[in-house]
Amino acid sequence: MSIKENLEYIHNSIEEIALKNNRDISSIKLLAVSKTKPIELLQEAYNEGQRLFGENRVSEAEIKVPLLPKDAEFHLIGHLQSNKVKKACKYFKCIQSVDSLKIAKKIDKTCYEFNKVMDVYLDINIANDKNKTGFIVNDSFFTIFEELKELKNINILGLMCIGAHVEDRDEISNSFKDLRMLLNTLKSKYPDFNGDKLSMGMSSDYFEAIKEGSTMVRIGSSIFGSRL
Numbered sequence: 096m097s098i099k100e101n102l103e104y105i106h107n108s109i110e111e112i113a114l115k116n117n118r119d120i121s122s123i124k125l126l127a128v129s130k131t132k133p134i135e136l137l138q139e140a141y142n143e144g145q146r147l148f149g150e151n152r153v154s155e156a157e158i159k160v161p162l163l164p165k166d167a168e169f170h171l172i173g174h175l176q177s178n179k180v181k182k183a184c185k186y187f188k189c190i191q192s193v194d195s196l197k198i199a200k201k202i203d204k205t206c207y208e209f210n211k212v213m214d215v216y217l218d219i220n221i222a223n224d225k226n227k228t229g230f231i232v233n234d235s236f237f238t239i240f241e242e243l244k245e246l247k248n249i250n251i252l253g254l255m256c257i258g259a260h261v262e263d264r265d266e267i268s269n270s271f272k273d274l275r276m277l278l279n280t281l282k283s284k285y286p287d288f289n290g291d292k293l294s295m296g297m298s299s300d301y302f303e304a305i306k307e308g309s310t311m312v313r314i315g316s317s318i319f320g321s322r323l
């Protein structure tokens with residue numbers, strides 16, 4: 096299958112799931128996860144109208160971003176190290192993988208120096224998975240959030256998660272539902288917080304994610320083929 100056919104398939108599939116679940120199709124964006132893939136494939140997707148791309152390494156974005164037209168938008172979806180923050184703030188339109196107060200403060204400080212505001216998502220370790228990064232949701236998360244939302248040079252659009260890594264479809268659904276409920280809790284607890292986005296759903300579980308309110312699915316292998 097070509098990238099064109101894969102994109103058509105995904106768009107149709109997203110539309111079908113949205114219809115089935117009474118979701119407005121325009122509220123669901125597609126992030127094409129292009130990590131490890133060569134620029135020619137990104138260009139092919141771009142030529143088919145794809146504008147949002149997800150990368151998990153700053154070093155890869157540094158090479159790819161300048162090679163695509165300016166209206167292509169890159170989102171960082173992998174853990175960010177302190178020493179890469181400057182470059183991340185330069186090349187990414189959005190950092191979806193903010194997973195500590197420390198890194199958030201560093202992004203904020205860097206963007207203050209760059210005179211810009213960075214769109215971010217908070218990466219939530221929703222299924223409490225030891226092998227994953229992201230905030231664990233407990234009492235101290237809310238204390239941290241109170242500090243995060245005051246940072247002036249980051250704009251928290253919403254929350255991001257990776258679904259539970261299990262076979263059971265209901266358990267996967269539940270992890271996405273938990274993320275949606277956490278966003279609702281934050282919104283009602285902090286009326287000055289107006290983040291309303293949920294980045295959730297990958298090739299294997301975007302059906303469940305859309306059903307539970309995803310506003311951005313992050314799809315890699317179903318568009319670009321499997322990664323080695």
Ligand SMILES: *Cc1c(COP(=O)(O)O)cnc(C)c1O
Binds near residue numbers: 130
């Ligand atoms: C790799 C990756 C994806 C895409 O995964 P696929 O299974 O290839 O669709 C989505 N989100 C994150 C955070 C990733 O690292």
